[in-house]
């Protein structure tokens with residue numbers, strides 16, 4: 001006898017229900033990328049859409065489903081937990097986002113893991129470019145500059161040290177001073 005593992009995400013239960021309810025009326029208007037491999041349809045631009053999103057379960061599904069109408073970067077800066085993301089995705093399903101219940105569950109999981117709420121403490125020596133954009137509202141250019149500076153000069157040791165990165169000034173950090181650790 002074979003036992004098929006059925007993935008049940010408790011957290012996604014409400015989402016799944018809402019997805020089922022709205023699927024029937026969802027217009028089939030989303031421009032469907034031909035390939036199901038996510039980035040395959042992306043133009044060969046300097047930075048492919050979604051290139052800053054880290055690998056992890058659900059990434060490909062997120063890029064495929066959530067790039068149909070707007071850039072996947074649209075999710076940066078919202079800092080939501082799983083239930084916040086579930087609400088957003090229900091809204092996107094009403095906007096016409098196409099995917100299976102499993103797809104949407106995986107996307108909630110991916111987003112709450114990688115684009116989640118700001119923690120009370122942020123270690124600037126382990127933080128990623130995406131984190132800086134998501135939590136501190138840095139532009140992609142500024143966030144990348146911080147990571148490049150860290151790679152070139154080693155760990156930041158103080159706030160003053162961090163402010164040596166061209167473009168990072170005291171006012172950009174004022175609101176986060178107490179959250180940053182070194």
Ligand code: HEC
Pocket residue numbers: 030065066067068069070074075078088089091092095096097098107
């Ligand atoms: C069928 C088109 C479509 C797809 C697919 C789509 N969205 Fe959207 N999205 C929209 C539209 C339209 C808006 C702007 C209006 C709104 O907020 O509903 C938007 C806005 C957003 C916003 C900003 C909302 C805010 O409050 O400012 C986020 C975050 C977002 N989408 C996330 C996602 C995620 C995550 C996915 C993948 C599950 C996704 N979108 C897929 C159409 C889509």
